[in-house]
Amino acid sequence: DAGVTQSPTHLIKTRGQQVTLRCSPKSGHDTVSWYQQALGQGPQFIFQYYEEEERQRGNFPDRFSGHQFPNYSSELNVNALLLGDSALYLCASSALSGGLGETQYFGPGTRLLVL
């Protein structure tokens, strides 16, 4: 049973560029959440996708956008990159049905460095 996978593992971009990060949820999961984790801090909730729609959103600017595909995989897009966007980006998946919908399983993350 494959867990949550993310790609790429590492990424280096320059200010002003755009980046796309990808996530495949755990088998049987239909909900994907994205988090930003700065070094030495806890993950900050960016947004959550279910049924290809953004259901919840944290306090992140519109430069952060996402998408969920029919196979439940998801993308996180960040436009006009800033130095402060450098962080570990975590994807977490969960299953809306079955009473364990709130239990999120995390991927290994994508380390983004903005120069």
Added chain:
Amino acid sequence: AQTVTQSQPEMSVQEAETVTLSCTYDTSESNYYLFWYKQPPSRQMILVIRQEAYKQQNATENRFSVNFQKAAKSFSLKISDSQLGDTAMYFCAFMPPITNAGKSTFGDGTTLTVKP
């Protein structure tokens, strides 16, 4: 908005001893879920234990157990018989029911070092 506070930035424990990590939270919700996650130096976030707020019984998973005090909004993690592999950063997380429009919130973590 919910807040989660982990007041111990760093802790250490001798191998085979017991250690307790603290977490307090603030919410106006009556139904919610609490989690402890472990993040080793490899950075993969791993689920340790889960607690539903409507359950009075404290959750237990092998050497890991919680002390959930709903009225006090406290959710501590006890690790018994600590092992070297328990060395990691531990995060306490609050999650509202997935059917609500609430947002999940993590604390800033406690770095636990298990010493041989």
